[in-house]
Amino acid sequence: MRKIIVLALLSGVCGAALAQEAGTPPQGLRGTPANLPDISVIGVIEGHTSSNKADDTRDKLEFSEVETAFQGYIYPEMKADVFLALHKHGTEYESEICEAKVSFLRLADGLSAEVGKVNAEFGKLNKAHTHTRLMIDQPAVLTNFLGTHAFNPQGAALKYLLPLPFYAQAQAGAWNMAGHEHHVEGDNTAEVLDVDQSTVTVVLAPEETEDFSPAGKVYTARLNMSFPLGSGSELELGGSALKGKGSHWEHHEDNIKIAGADFTLKFWPDAYRRFTLQGEYMRLTREVPVGTLKRDGLYLFANYRASKYWNFGARFDYAENAFPAITYERDYALIATRNLTETTTLRAQYKHINLSGEKTDEGWVQLTFGLGPHSHDLE
Amino acid sequence: MKKLFLTAAALALWAGAARAEIKVVTASSDLKYICERVGGAEVKVESLSSGDQDLHMVEPRPSMVFKLKKADLLLRVGLDLDMWVDSLINAARNPRLFYGAAGYVDASAGMALLEKPEGKVDASMGDIHIYGNPHYWLDPANAKTMAKNILAGLKRAAPEKCAEFDANYAAFIKETDEKLAGWQQRMAPLKGLKVVTYHSSWPYFAARFGLDVAGHVEPKPGIPPSASHLDGLVKKMKAENVKVILTESYYPRKGPDFLAGKTGAAVVTAAVSAGGTKDVGTYFDVFERVITELEKAAEKK
Numbered sequence: 001m002r003k004i005i006v007l008a009l010l011s012g013v014c015g016a017a018l019a020q021e022a023g024t025p026p027q028g029l030r031g032t033p034a035n036l037p038d039i040s041v042i043g044v045i046e047g048h049t050s051s052n053k054a055d056d057t058r059d060k061l062e063f064s065e066v067e068t069a070f071q072g073y074i075y076p077e078m079k080a081d082v083f084l085a086l087h088k089h090g091t092e093y094e095s096e097i098c099e100a101k102v103s104f105l106r107l108a109d110g111l112s113a114e115v116g117k118v119n120a121e122f123g124k125l126n127k128a129h130t131h132t133r134l135m136i137d138q139p140a141v142l143t144n145f146l147g148t149h150a151f152n153p154q155g156a157a158l159k160y161l162l163p164l165p166f167y168a169q170a171q172a173g174a175w176n177m178a179g180h181e182h183h184v185e186g187d188n189t190a191e192v193l194d195v196d197q198s199t200v201t202v203v204l205a206p207e208e209t210e211d212f213s214p215a216g217k218v219y220t221a222r223l224n225m226s227f228p229l230g231s232g233s234e235l236e237l238g239g240s241a242l243k244g245k246g247s248h249w250e251h252h253e254d255n256i257k258i259a260g261a262d263f264t265l266k267f268w269p270d271a272y273r274r275f276t277l278q279g280e281y282m283r284l285t286r287e288v289p290v291g292t293l294k295r296d297g298l299y300l301f302a303n304y305r306a307s308k309y310w311n312f313g314a315r316f317d318y319a320e321n322a323f324p325a326i327t328y329e330r331d332y333a334l335i336a337t338r339n340l341t342e343t344t345t346l347r348a349q350y351k352h353i354n355l356s357g358e359k360t361d362e363g364w365v366q367l368t369f370g371l372g373p374h375s376h377d378l379e
Numbered sequence: 380m381k382k383l384f385l386t387a388a389a390l391a392l393w394a395g396a397a398r399a400e401i402k403v404v405t406a407s408s409d410l411k412y413i414c415e416r417v418g419g420a421e422v423k424v425e426s427l428s429s430g431d432q433d434l435h436m437v438e439p440r441p442s443m444v445f446k447l448k449k450a451d452l453l454l455r456v457g458l459d460l461d462m463w464v465d466s467l468i469n470a471a472r473n474p475r476l477f478y479g480a481a482g483y484v485d486a487s488a489g490m491a492l493l494e495k496p497e498g499k500v501d502a503s504m505g506d507i508h509i510y511g512n513p514h515y516w517l518d519p520a521n522a523k524t525m526a527k528n529i530l531a532g533l534k535r536a537a538p539e540k541c542a543e544f545d546a547n548y549a550a551f552i553k554e555t556d557e558k559l560a561g562w563q564q565r566m567a568p569l570k571g572l573k574v575v576t577y578h579s580s581w582p583y584f585a586a587r588f589g590l591d592v593a594g595h596v597e598p599k600p601g602i603p604p605s606a607s608h609l610d611g612l613v614k615k616m617k618a619e620n621v622k623v624i625l626t627e628s629y630y631p632r633k634g635p636d637f638l639a640g641k642t643g644a645a646v647v648t649a650a651v652s653a654g655g656t657k658d659v660g661t662y663f664d665v666f667e668r669v670i671t672e673l674e675k676a677a678e679k680k
Contacts, residue, residue, distance in 0.1 A: 375462070
């Protein structure tokens with residue numbers, strides 16, 4: 001009898017210890033009593049100057065982007081993230097759904113999915129929102145091959161953590177991408193020389209540069225791996241592939257393929273200092289009825305976080321243009337960033353552009369601030 | 380054939396002898412230490428951060444995802460200090476570790492919190508933690524709550540080992556109480572000692588041992604010190620006769636050294652977590668070391 005009482009008491013103690021206390025809700029689960037999602041705003045104010053007097057953003061200080069985010073769980077292991085943005089394009093502000101996606105965090109062991117409008121994981125940098133990047137502009141190869149902003153089509157992606165003795169993730173996506181995302185105006189056209197030397201009239205986005213990003217039905221695949229080289233260093237390697245149409249397919253009947261390889265090497269010598277070396281190479285293959293065009297592009301980026309508050313970067317870009325006649329762009333950029341708080345940064349960047357011999361110097365200052373709980377997937 | 384049998388038998392014996400360890404991943408080295416004490420031989424624990432890192436600033440890495448993918452239990456500090464853990468949980472897709480799952484342990488659960496902001500909270504207050512000050516482990520008495528949360532997690536992971544965990548837990552609590560009594564005795568002469576700290580990392584420690592925190596090198600949490608703030612602090616330290624500056628080992632020494640130069644105060648640089656400096660190997664060493672240094676600084680004063 002005594003034994004039974006002791007056992008009953010012990011199991012009671014055990015039961016009490018098993019009960020789980022709530023603790024702190026993580027990001028995306030900060031639902032107030034009113035059941036609000038995490039709501040946040042990211043603001044970007046930019047000042048820009050350029051030696052190119054035709055640049056209509058020259059010598060201006062203005063709001064360049066406002067991103068609002070609504071993030072929360074919609075079902076156990078299902079998360080919704082909606083990022084809406086107002087961007088400055090030339091002289092106009094235009095609204096855009098940056099990302100609006102539902103993430104199925106676990107479909108099966110190691111398998112997850114994303115559905116909606118997503119910054120596709122092609123290469124290392126495309127997925128990252130502009131305010132999380134360590135630079136003001138994006139490398140020329142991304143602009144030329146993937147679009148002025150991130151390549152963010154509509155569709156779905158499956159991701160799988162491979163059962164290997166190191167981090168390795170494979171993913172595949174099937175997407176739809178409109179020819180031009182930013183309010184195509186039918187009366188904004190230009191005469192473009194085609195590969196067969198004929199002249200075609202193409203519809204342009206309101207920006208001054210033509211956008212030859214992938215469009216139509218687009219399929220992507222990516223494999224990325226990571227290897228710790230010690231307690232304070234890590235090497236990430238990735239390979240990406242994309243197949244789709246050109247954004248002016250109705251005129252050019254062009255099918256495109258992009259293959260990419262990327263690496264990121266990071267060292268953390270102490271609590272705050274960090275050295276990052278990152279690079280991406282892409283090859284664009286465009287098949288048009290009269291033949292095949294091949295274009296290459298890459299960037300190399302080095303960043304040194306000297307302290308909790310300062311980091312310094314340098315970037316080299318090489319990019320051939322996507323279409324039609326080949327040009328060669330070589331850019332050299334220097335970047336300095338002051339982190340004011342965890343969510344507010346002040347950044348300055350200088351860039352020397354050499355576009356097939358035509359030289360331009362550009363400079364930016366940028367203030368990025370965050371209000372409210374804002375989070376992104378592991379990038 | 381004989382060799383084959385022998386090899387098979389050896390392999391079978393080896394497999395039988397192998398322990399089914401509970402794989403635990405922790406956000407901090409202190410949680411690792413406490414988990415190893417409570418879990419004993421039944422656990423294999425890895426910490427995502429080292430003791431010399433600022434837990435606000437740990438950068439999530441893919442290799443951490445790999446660790447979480449295999450883990451049975453995740454122990455986090457909570458209270459927004461280790462928000463970087465969230466993206467890792469989602470990337471690891473381990474059903475045991477999602478928020479509220481059996482393997483998810485928030486060590487701050489049930490903790491009596493200090494500096495809980497009231498009313499509106501925004502960035503004008505610096506990088507403020509909306510649920511309260513998260514540096515609760517720097518009161519050694521709070522190790523008992525942390526250990527209790529870990530114990531509950533371990534029991535959920537391996538209910539058949541309840542008795543072993545209970546015994547380890549009881550031994551840990553006993554040692555904590557003994558050490559705490561000793562530290563309180565040593566700190567008794569220092570009761571009321573005015574200190575300036577770099578960041579607001581020490582309110583739990585100060586409350587436990589009766590220190591009076593007169594100010595911070597940071598004007599507000601996460602905001603670097605300006606010249607005018609340091610100037611004001613010099614005046615305050617002189618007016619209030621503050622003779623000790625307590626700073627975490629990972630923060631820059633420039634601000635504390637400037638204050639020390641102007642006021643004659645002693646700078647005590649202390650590890651805030653196990654492994655924070657070479658001579659601080661365990662969670663208990665954190666207190667041994669900082670108390671010893673404070674005693675030396677007070678003696679000089």
